[in-house]
Amino acid sequence: MIKFLDLKAINDSFEPELSNAIKRVLDSGWYLLGNEVKAFEQEYSNYIGTKHCIGVANGLDALRLIFKAYIVLGEMQEGDEIIVPANTYIASILAVSDNRLKPVLVEPDIHTYNIDPFKIEDKITSRTKGIMIVHLYGQNAMYPEIQKLVDKYNLKLIEDNAQASGAHYGEKRTGGLGDAAGNSFYPGKNLGALGDAGAVTTDDDNLATVIRAMANYGSSKKYVNDYQGLNSRLDEIQAAILRVKLSRLDGDNQRRREIARFYIENIKHPDIILPQVSDWVSNVFHIFTIRCKQRDKLQNYLSDQDIQTLIHYPIPPHKQQAYKEWNKFNIPITEKIHEEILSLPISPVMSQQDVEKACNVINCF
Numbered sequence: 001m002i003k004f005l006d007l008k009a010i011n012d013s014f015e016p017e018l019s020n021a022i023k024r025v026l027d028s029g030w031y032l033l034g035n036e037v038k039a040f041e042q043e044y045s046n047y048i049g050t051k052h053c054i055g056v057a058n059g060l061d062a063l064r065l066i067f068k069a070y071i072v073l074g075e076m077q078e079g080d081e082i083i084v085p086a087n088t089y090i091a092s093i094l095a096v097s098d099n100r101l102k103p104v105l106v107e108p109d110i111h112t113y114n115i116d117p118f119k120i121e122d123k124i125t126s127r128t129k130g131i132m133i134v135h136l137y138g139q140n141a142m143y144p145e146i147q148k149l150v151d152k153y154n155l156k157l158i159e160d161n162a163q164a165s166g167a168h169y170g171e172k173r174t175g176g177l178g179d180a181a182g183n184s185f186y187p188g189k190n191l192g193a194l195g196d197a198g199a200v201t202t203d204d205d206n207l208a209t210v211i212r213a214m215a216n217y218g219s220s221k222k223y224v225n226d227y228q229g230l231n232s233r234l235d236e237i238q239a240a241i242l243r244v245k246l247s248r249l250d251g252d253n254q255r256r257r258e259i260a261r262f263y264i265e266n267i268k269h270p271d272i273i274l275p276q277v278s279d280w281v282s283n284v285f286h287i288f289t290i291r292c293k294q295r296d297k298l299q300n301y302l303s304d305q306d307i308q309t310l311i312h313y314p315i316p317p318h319k320q321q322a323y324k325e326w327n328k329f330n331i332p333i334t335e336k337i338h339e340e341i342l343s344l345p346i347s348p349v350m351s352q353q354d355v356e357k358a359c360n361v362i363n364c365f
C-alpha cells in the first residue's frame with residue numbers, strides 16, 4: 001500500500017532527536033513562553049528572512065491575529081474588503097470573515113491554481129484594504145503584477161504561507177514577501193509539529209508587538225491588558241520539535257521536488273493534466289496535484305491498486321454551508337478545479353520504488 005502521507009515514518013526519521021527535544025522540555029519544568037519558543041522564533045525568522053516571528057497556536061490563528069492587529073492599529077475596520085483567492089482552503093477566508101472584514105473572492109489562474117494576478121484590479125474598491133495571497137499546494141503565488149497593485153492602491157499584502165514553508169520568490173522566501181504572513185505547522189504540513197502550531201512572520205515592528213500581546217490575552221506585561229486578546233500561544237514542546245524539524249526542511253523539500261519531477265517526467269496519460277513548473281525553487285510541493293475529467297473514477301482505480309490519494313479540496317469555500325450567502329455565485333474556474341483535482345502521494349520518506357510504481361499504475365488507467 002502506498003500511503004498518501006506516512007506521518008509516523010516522517011517523524012521516525014527524526015528520531016532520537018524528537019524524543020530528546022521532548023525530554024529536554026519535560027526536564028526543564030517550563031512549558032509556555034520560554035526559551036524553546038524564543039529560539040524557534042529566532043531560527044524561523046532567520047529562515048524566512050523577516051525581522052519578527054511570533055509563535056501562535058495554529059495557522060488559522062496566525063492569520064486571524066494579523067487582521068485583528070490591523071484593526072487595533074486602525075489600519076482596517078469592520079466592513080473593509082480583503083481580496084482573497086476563491087480557490088483556497090477555507091481557513092484563509094475564515095481569518096478574514098472572523099474579523100468582520102469582507103472577503104472578496106478572485107478566480108485562480110487555471111495553470112497555477114493560485115489567484116490570477118490579472119483578475120484582481122477589477123475587484124478593488126474604495127473599501128479594499130488588503131490582498132491575501134495563498135501559496136496553494138506549496139507554490140509561490142506572488143507576481144510583480146500583485147506588487148504593482150499593492151503599491152498603486154496602498155494595500156496591505158498578507159500571505160497565507162501555511163502550505164509553502166521554504167518556497168522561494170526570486171531571492172526571497174514566501175512568508176517574507178508582504179506585510180505579514182500566517183504560517184502553519186499542522187502535523188501534515190512540510191514543517192509539521194506533533195500537534196497544532198503556527199506563527200506570524202513580519203518585518204513590521206508595531207504589528208509584531210500588537211500580535212504578540214493579542215496572542216497572550218492582549219497583555220504585554222503580566223496582569224496588564226492593553227487589548228481584548230486571545231490565548232493563542234505556541235508551547236515549548238512544539239517549539240522544541242519544530243527546531244529539530246526546521247534543520248532538515250530544505251533537504252525534505254528537495255526530496256519532494258525530486259518526486260514531483262519524476263511524476264512530471266514519467267506520467268504520460270492523455271486524460272491527465274500535470275502541474276506546470278516554471279521555476280523549481282518556487283514550489284515545495286506540499287501537495288502534488290493532477291487534474292482529470294474522470295477524477296472520481298481515477299481515484300477509485302488507484303485505491304483498488306493500493307495507492308492512496310486525496311482531494312484538495314472537494315468543495316470550494318463559496319459552495320460551503322458556512323458561506324451560504326455565496327452559494328449561488330458562479331466561479332467557474334474554481335469549481336472546475338474542485339471537480340477535477342486529485343493529490344498523489346508525496347513526502348520526504350516516499351521511496352523511489354513507490355514513486356515509480358505510482359507512475360506505472362497511473363499510466364495504465
Ligand SMILES: *Cc1c(COP(=O)(O)O)cnc(C)c1O
Nearest residue numbers: 058059060089091092162184186
Ligand atoms: C493548514 C492551512 C491553514 C490553517 O492552518 P492550521 O494550522 O490548520 O490552523 C490555513 N490556510 C491554508 C492554505 C492551510 O493549508
